[in-house]
Amino acid sequence: MERTYVMLKPDAYERRLIGEIISRIERKNFKITDIKMLNLNKAMLAKHYAHLVNKPFYSALEKFMMSGPVVAMIVEGENVVQGIRNLMGATKWLEAIQGTIRGDYANNTTENLIHGSDSIENAEIEIERFFGSK
Ligand code: DAT
Numbered sequence: 686m687e688r689t690y691v692m693l694k695p696d697a698y699e700r701r702l703i704g705e706i707i708s709r710i711e712r713k714n715f716k717i718t719d720i721k722m723l724n725l726n727k728a729m730l731a732k733h734y735a736h737l738v739n740k741p742f743y744s745a746l747e748k749f750m751m752s753g754p755v756v757a758m759i760v761e762g763e764n765v766v767q768g769i770r771n772l773m774g775a776t777k778w779l780e781a782i783q784g785t786i787r788g789d790y791a792n793n794t795t796e797n798l799i800h801g802s803d804s805i806e807n808a809e810i811e812i813e814r815f816f817g818s819k
Pocket residue numbers: 737742746775776794795796797799800801803
């Protein structure tokens with residue numbers, strides 16, 4: 686069964702939206718097979734966001750992602766990688782349509798509540814990074 690890595694960001698925690706977002710994932714009938722809360726550090730973020738470390742917004746992104754705990758999950762289901770991306774909505778909050786998590790709750794592109802792997806290959810890399818071999 687396909688798996689993906691999902692991470693609820695510090696704004697989701699701060700805004701008390703953890704339960705709401707998990708409910709949306711479960712209502713879609715995706716299965717959470719592991720879950721934990723953790724605090725990220727600079728080294729973990731530099732790996733996770735390696736494609737962004739040279740962007741002008743990286744330092745703000747890093748600061749935000751270390752501003753509180755994240756909730757890390759392994760989520761399983763048919764076509765779950767794309768399915769979670771669809772539930773999340775677009776990266777840029779103004780492009781995220783209503784009914785998606787970002788479309789309904791985000792008004793900022795950095796503080797956009799949720800991460801979901803963008804490919805099956807990256808999902809396995811991210812699961813290994815945050816949960817070890819499973
Ligand atoms: P996604 O989270 O939709 O996979 P991404 O991998 O391109 O998007 O970027 C990771 C995170 O970095 C994103 O969730 C928020 C931040 N980010 C991306 N592009 C940004 C931008 N143009 N301005 C500010 N933050 C940005």
